[in-house]
Amino acid sequence: MTYTTVYDIASDSVGLWFPLLGLGLILVGAVMKWRFGQSGWSSYPFIAIGIFTILAAGAVPWWDYCRVTQAVANGEAQRVEGPIHDWRMARGRKKRQSTGVTLYSRYEHFAVGSVDFDIHWDALEAGFANRGSTEEKPTLRLANGMPARIWYLPVDGPGKPPRIVRIDLGAESWADAVRQPDAGIAFRLVQGRISDEANILSADQKARLDVRLTAFERTTGHRLAVVTTPSLGGIDIARFAAQLADRRGMGDDSILLLVAPNERQARITVGRGLEARLPDAAAQEIMDMAILPLFRRDDIPTGIEAGASMIIGKVTSEEGK
Structure with missing residues (x-):
């Protein structure tokens, strides 16, 4: 982990x-x-x-x-570790005594182990407050099942949620987290080998892709991850992909297919151990033949499937030589 x-x-x-x-x-x-x-x-x-x-x-x-x-x-912080559970968006309600006006605020609730946490986005209090978040673009995206270590302080008395003073999020591999510059660091636990942060793949498409990626990994021992992002945040896609791979410690036997649908761009990043089987020229050929033509026709999901299939075919054929 x-x-x-x-x-x-x-x-x-x-x-x-x-x-x-x-x-x-x-x-x-x-x-x-x-x-x-x-x-x-x-x-x-x-x-x-x-x-x-x-x-x-x-x-x-x-x-x-x-x-x-x-x-x-002073060492008073306590720690809890385990998968996040009971995550949900909640709405707080408070009535002003002076005016009688009811005010509503949005916040996140989640639990790790037996400890419950609330994150009020606009709070000025010390500790993690996920400041600047919206439901579409949270500063830090949490999800049920995500491994986490939370340090906290119960400084506000009984019945009040503890203050979060440190958050460590876990991932099984480098592809389990996606850095989105326009939304801070966004973490989501990947189901299988696909992280569709841009929400462009249907359930059937994800299922077909996952079958191919799973079979590829079992057959060759190499991992191919497909990641989509809603924005590159003005960063060159090559650097964006490199940052993503570096952040999660991309293995030498791994391949990343990164897709930015709004910019109509894609990038294939290959681990050092696979560069002989999938050199830059071959990766660019896959981009030019399978992925980008379909992108130009606004058929990005099919382009992703075609690109993944060609990557698998190329690496598998080189394995047999």
């Missing part, structure tokens, strides 16, 4: 956006009052809101971050 640290509070920091905004409001109020001679009724609200913003979104989160990191430094 290979584990990758995807969050550690030691490398986290308190955001400065709100404190700077508060300071800006204070400066605006001060300039209005003492430079332009505006009345206090027009300038003091800026100053008051600025002070409140600094305290609520700056000083309080900083104090919270200091106490949590100090607890981690």
Whole structure:
């Protein structure tokens, strides 16, 4: 099992956006009052809101971050390890006493072992908060069955979910995790040998591919993984594929077929042990003959199947020589 640290509070920091905004409001109020001679009724609200913003979104989160990191430094963090289970999106509801308005917030719930965790995306508290996430593009994508090691602190009292201070996610192979630059680091446990993050393959197509990839691995001992990504994030596909392979420790006997359907691009990355059987020229020939022509006809799923079949055929034929 290979584990990758995807969050550690030691490398986290308190955001400065709100404190700077508060300071800006204070400066605006001060300039209005003492430079332009505006009345206090027009300038003091800026100053008051600025002070409140600094305290609520700056000083309080900083104090919270200091106490949590100090607890981690003192060795108070606990650890739980095992597969993620009971993952779900949840909705919190809270009624404001002053206005009676009901507010809703989205968050993720999951469990590892007997410990339950909640991740509120927009929380300013210290610890992992999956900040900037949406359901379409989470900063960190979690899934049931994914091996995980979680360090946490129950610092908020009984009945409150613990703070996550470190997350290690596990994968059986380099193809079990996909790095998406436009959505941070996105991890999803691959079912079989296919990771269709772009959601372009039907269930039947995935089933046919999985049968071929499984038979190929059993026959030759080599692994072929098919990965799709919704975006390359402006990165050259060759570098993107190399980063993906390096991140998960691509083996010498493995092949990666990476497809970026929105950019109409694909890349075949071959492990060193298979370069003689599938050299660059042969990989490019497969791209030119099987994959790209179908991509140009907007038949990307068929192009993926055809490309995988040609890769398998090429490596298998070279095995027999």
